[in-house]
Amino acid sequence: MNIKPLLNYITNFVVLTEAEEAFLTSKVIYRKYLKGQYILQQGDICKFQCFVISGCTKTFYVDDSGQEHIVMFSIADWWASDMGSYITQTPADYNIQCIDKTELIMFPYDVMEELFSEIPKLERFFRKIIERGLVASQKRVVRRFSLSAKDRYLYFRNQYPKIEKLIPQYMVASYLGITKEFLSKIKAQLLEEE
Structure with a gap:
């Protein structure tokens, strides 16, 4: 053991x-x-x-x-x-x-x-x-009630980088309380801002 x-x-x-x-x-x-x-x-x-x-x-x-x-x-x-x-x-x-x-x-x-x-x-x-x-x-x-979906995602990504690499995006979306399509839009927007 x-x-x-x-x-x-x-x-x-x-x-x-x-x-x-x-x-x-x-x-x-x-x-x-x-x-x-x-x-x-x-x-x-x-x-x-x-x-x-x-x-x-x-x-x-x-x-x-x-x-x-x-x-x-x-x-x-x-x-x-x-x-x-x-x-x-x-x-x-x-x-x-x-x-x-x-x-x-x-x-x-x-x-x-x-x-x-x-x-x-x-x-x-x-x-x-x-x-x-x-x-x-x-x-x-x-956080769920006070942050936007984008800010909740940024918090998740910064706090739990190991988890995001392990799990499919639809699970991240479910955890954040958004659709996987909306998460894709958030990620695309963040890429444009970089």
Whole structure:
């Protein structure tokens, strides 16, 4: 199991002893997914918080008309989960699908309390992760309502250059809340301005 990237990431927030690292390793699940495979489907209960070792996932909602709305991408050192479903153990609002071959470290819901009990500093770690996720989500909502589509694209391109190179443009458009044709117009306009 390739858990070293996770341990390195955790070190940014808390320091684990060797015994704590060994206990954590014994409780998490390492899994590989193929491009196109689902980690979670809308309506199922989210059983895992997933740390991405490699690859890329998209978190999205499909509305009643079948339209896909991407709310998040996750690449290496990022997290993928439907937190509402995970915390409440109720049906998921979102799908999580692999855009590329993806390796994950998965934290099962049914062992989290044991992890928190045995390694209390993990509770602090997850609190910090959830706080960061909440702040990012709130800022995204503000950008969605306050920035033009062009400015949202420029922000996305500047903040997440690795992601833009990994995913098809129609997914970028869905994430930005615009059509792929409109995104093409924005990109053409930016080329003219250069």
